[in-house]
Amino acid sequence: MSKVIKITNGALLTPRGLIDDEDVYLKDGKILAVTADALPYDEVVDAEGKYVSPGFIDIHVHGGGGYDFMDGGTEPIIKAAAMHLSHGTTSIMPTTLACSYAALTEFLNNLRTVMDEGLSEANILGAHLEGPYFSGAQSGAQNPEYIKIPDPSEYLELLDDHGDIIRHWSFAPELEGAVAFCETLSRRGVRPSIGHSDAVFSEVEKVYEKGCRKVTHLYSGMSTITRQQGYRRLGVIESAYYYDDMTAEVIADGKHLPPELLWVIVKGIGIDRICLVTDAMRGAGMPEGPSFLGRKGEEMPCVIEDGVAKLLDRSAFAGSVATADRLIRTMVQEVGLSVYDAVKMMTLNPASFFGIRKGALEEGFDADVIIFDENITVTDVFVNGIRRK
Numbered sequence: 462m463s464k465v466i467k468i469t470n471g472a473l474l475t476p477r478g479l480i481d482d483e484d485v486y487l488k489d490g491k492i493l494a495v496t497a498d499a500l501p502y503d504e505v506v507d508a509e510g511k512y513v514s515p516g517f518i519d520i521h522v523h524g525g526g527g528y529d530f531m532d533g534g535t536e537p538i539i540k541a542a543a544m545h546l547s548h549g550t551t552s553i554m555p556t557t558l559a560c561s562y563a564a565l566t567e568f569l570n571n572l573r574t575v576m577d578e579g580l581s582e583a584n585i586l587g588a589h590l591e592g593p594y595f596s597g598a599q600s601g602a603q604n605p606e607y608i609k610i611p612d613p614s615e616y617l618e619l620l621d622d623h624g625d626i627i628r629h630w631s632f633a634p635e636l637e638g639a640v641a642f643c644e645t646l647s648r649r650g651v652r653p654s655i656g657h658s659d660a661v662f663s664e665v666e667k668v669y670e671k672g673c674r675k676v677t678h679l680y681s682g683m684s685t686i687t688r689q690q691g692y693r694r695l696g697v698i699e700s701a702y703y704y705d706d707m708t709a710e711v712i713a714d715g716k717h718l719p720p721e722l723l724w725v726i727v728k729g730i731g732i733d734r735i736c737l738v739t740d741a742m743r744g745a746g747m748p749e750g751p752s753f754l755g756r757k758g759e760e761m762p763c764v765i766e767d768g769v770a771k772l773l774d775r776s777a778f779a780g781s782v783a784t785a786d787r788l789i790r791t792m793v794q795e796v797g798l799s800v801y802d803a804v805k806m807m808t809l810n811p812a813s814f815f816g817i818r819k820g821a822l823e824e825g826f827d828a829d830v831i832i833f834d835e836n837i838t839v840t841d842v843f844v845n846g847i848r849r850k
Contacts, residue, residue, distance in 0.1 A: 463489045464503040466846065471508030471832065474515070474804050475822045485513060487650035487828040490845040495822050506841065508832050512800060515808040515820045516551025516844065517785035520629060521589055521678065521710055521738035524557050525784070528850060530555040531568045531756035538575045544740075544746045548784035549839040550637050551829035552584040552819055553688055555741075558755060559592030559600075559607040562615060565629040569623045576626060582849050584813070587628035592679065594632040594642065595657035601682040602754055602761070603657060604778060605821035611642040612775065628815060631656035631677040634668040647672030653817065654710075655697055657682040662695035662703070664715065669704060675814065676701045679709040679726060680718055698786060702729050708814055710738045711806075713791045714783035716769040722796040727798065737788045737807040742780035744770050754779050790837040800837075 467765050468485040475495055486493040486500055494500060525543030528537035542553050557568060569588060576585050592603055595613045611632065621629065630646055631654045632639060646653040655665065656677030661684065665673075676683065676697060684696030701709050709730050713723055717740075726735065739745065744752040744765045752770060753760035763770045763779035770780040785807055792803035812820030819827045828846035833839045842850035 465493060465501060466504045466506060466843075467500070467502035468506045468508055468513055468830065468832070471511055471513035473513045473822055474801055476809065479732070480799050481774050485822055485830065486657070487830065487843065487846040490828050490847075491797060492824055492826050492828050492830075494824055498545065506832075508841075509835045511832050511840065513822065514549075514804050514831050514833065515822055516831050516842065517549045517789075517807045518552040518586075518811040518820055519545060519550045519739055519785055519807070520554040520586070520736060520811050520815070521591070522550075522553060522560065522741050523780070524743040527740050527743055527747055527842075528716070529743045529756050530572075531564065532559060532746040533567065533571070533757065535571050535580055535676055538572060539581050541743070542581045542585065545585040545741070545784060546842060546844070547839070548746070549831045549833065549842060550583065550785045551831065551842065551844045552586050554586045555738070556587045556591050559603040560596060560756065560759070561607060564591070564756065565619070566622070567573075567624065569619075572777045573623070573626055582844060583818075584827075586817070587626045588623075589629040589631070590627060591656060592652060593633045594636055594639065594658040596633040596635065598659045599633070599657045599682045599684065601621060601657060602828050604755070604759065610636045611638040613638070613641070615756070616642060616645070620645070620651070622665050624649050629654060633658035633660060634673070635660040635664040640667050640671060643673050644671040655683070658697050659684045659688070660697050660700075662700050665697060665700040669707075675708045675710070676703075677710050678712050678717075678738065679730075680722070680848065681712060681740075708734045708736060708810070710736050712740045712781055712783070713737050713788040713796075714739070714769065715791040715795055717778065718782060720791070723792065723796045727796065732802050732805060733810065735806045737803075738785040738810045739785060739788060739791070740781045741783055744782040745784055747782070750768050754786040786833065786837045786839055793837065
């Protein structure tokens with residue numbers, strides 16, 4: 462018979478609100494019930510008054526624990542996912558950078574092996590391709606050598622070969638062929654997202670009409686208001702606020718975006734349309750000091766200090782080193798949100814956007830459950846009902 466796990470004595474973060482007089486029951490990888498009724502169980506977990514939450518879902522992350530998902534082979538994928546799992550990320554979407562076609566297909570093949578063979582303790586949701594169809598003017602830390610306009614012969618082959626594991630693709634809508642690319646993604650069931658873009662509103666509008674409903678790391682690598690012959694034109698940032706059903710990724714490490722700006726985003730975009738993301742590179746979970754950005758063989762030296770990766774000359778950030786628990790901590794302790802609202806932005810919101818039965822403590826949802834204390838320190842992790850921490 463299948464074992465039933467009862468999680469009791471916790472403050473439950475549920476779609477019905479914060480509940481402290483009910484228990485969570487897990488069975489066969491699913492949430493059996495969230496109820497005050499006394500059900501039979503085989504094992505009890507005492508939450509000791511701490512928060513009981515859905516597991517965090519990170520839809521934009523490049524690595525961690527000293528590994529980049531694109532380093533080659535399956536070990537970097539497994540190890541980086543495991544590091545983030547220890548911080549409460551039960552579901553993860555490994556993310557690429559602009560790279561060669563060969564490097565991209567190698568990564569996708571390795572990711573498929575990890576997924577098909579169940580090699581990761583964390584849920585691997587599929588790939589987020591960040592590029593290479595980006596604006597050179599907004600390339601940020603992307604390698605300019607690989608940035609290009611959408612190539613149908615390339616992306617159609619990728620979708621034919623790997624469309625079942627490509628969940629999410631960031632691109633710049635102002636590029637030649639971008640509208641057709643976006644339409645293809647929407648038709649194939651891949652969620653398009655605007656990123657590293659210098660677009661104006663009319664260009665955003667064209668891909669919005671083709672199904673694009675998300676922007677990648679709001680404020681980072683995207684256009685704002687410009688003037689042409691005296692007339693102001695909205696950029697990607699303002700376009701994200703304009704549409705009532707546009708979801709925005711937010712790197713809430715308190716470094717890429719200051720707490721005051723995070724508060725402005727919450728007020729303008731709204732709790733329900735924000736997905737917190739780490740956008741973490743290999744330095745996440747590692748001590749401060751020398752590091753590098755990108756896959757092995759294409760390293761860009763950087764240094765981790767003050768909780769963020771910086772270029773060696775300190776002229777700009779080189780990437781995030783955040784973990785999911787830190788994002789929640791920032792939104793609660795520095796921005797002033799409730800734990801309930803902050804957690805929703807890294808659980809139910811991304812799950813809803815991608816249409817998966819995760820991100821909620823509710824009967825029938827996947828049994829990805831974490832327990833953390835008042836300081837958002839994760840003490841217990843269950844993935845599909847199996848204890849992983």
